[in-house]
Amino acid sequence: MTSKLVLSPHFDDAVFSTWDILVRERKNITNVTFCGGVPPEECVMTHWDGMCGFNSAREAAQKRAVEDANACEIAGVNWKHLDFLDLPYSKEKSIADIEEVLEKLVPDFDVVIAPIGIGQHQDHIVIRDAIISVYKKSRSFELVFYADCPYASVNGWDSDDSSKELDYQWSYALSQVEKQGVRLLEPTRIEFSETQVLEKLVAAKTYESQLKGLLEYYPALLETDGCFSVEVTWKCESVE
Secondary structure, eight states: OOOEEEEEEETTHOOEEEEEEHHHHHGGEEESSBOOOOOOOOOOHHHHHHTTSSHHHHHHHHHHHHHHHHHHHHHEEEEEOOOOOOGGGGGGOOHHHHHHHHHHHHGOOOEEEOOOOOTOOOHHHOOOOOOOHHHHHHHHEEEEOOOOTTTTGOOOTOGGGGHHHHHHHHHHHHHHTTTTTTTOOOOEEEEOOOHHHHHHHHHTTOOOHHHHHHHHHOTTTTTSGGGGGGEEEEEEEEEO
16 A cells, blocks of 8 residues: 655645545555644744734644644544744754655655645745655655645636736746756646535634634635635656
């Protein structure tokens, strides 16, 4: 049986962006969240975590870890939280540090599924670039990228890049990958039925705290024909 590893920069990324893969593969999938660490007491809480209803950075991280574990249980997948801190609570992560972790993780898996970087969040970008580096060196696994939700659905799933700011343009994220010597194959687009979206929403709504903030920016996030109704992935191959 093929074993698959999903790389989630943050707690909600796998469920939001790769639900179809999670529920098809179940126990053949391990979802690893990189920014699963708990900030020290002295960390000043970010505005975002305040919007989400927390009183401290530690409370936010601890609550979100529980939410993610619950969502993974609903999906029926294995999960693991690493100790990196979310970017607001840490310095920018180095590709070398992420590579070191990945080189220990990936030998146990046949397929690795990573964010493609739509939205240009630095935690997503560093994980993407690190797994590309590991892939090109080892070529011992199949590498698949996923469209980062909710960023990928800005202005709607079928909107043209010309209507978006640069960070949210698909072509920009895809070009960043291909400049690193990786050729993306034709995308696979999954369009969920209303029933399937409702099933996904059960898991997505376990991220109750994160949704409090996201709904301020994506008010249609939980609609059945919105962000969670589509997922897109790309297989790839090294050309170097």
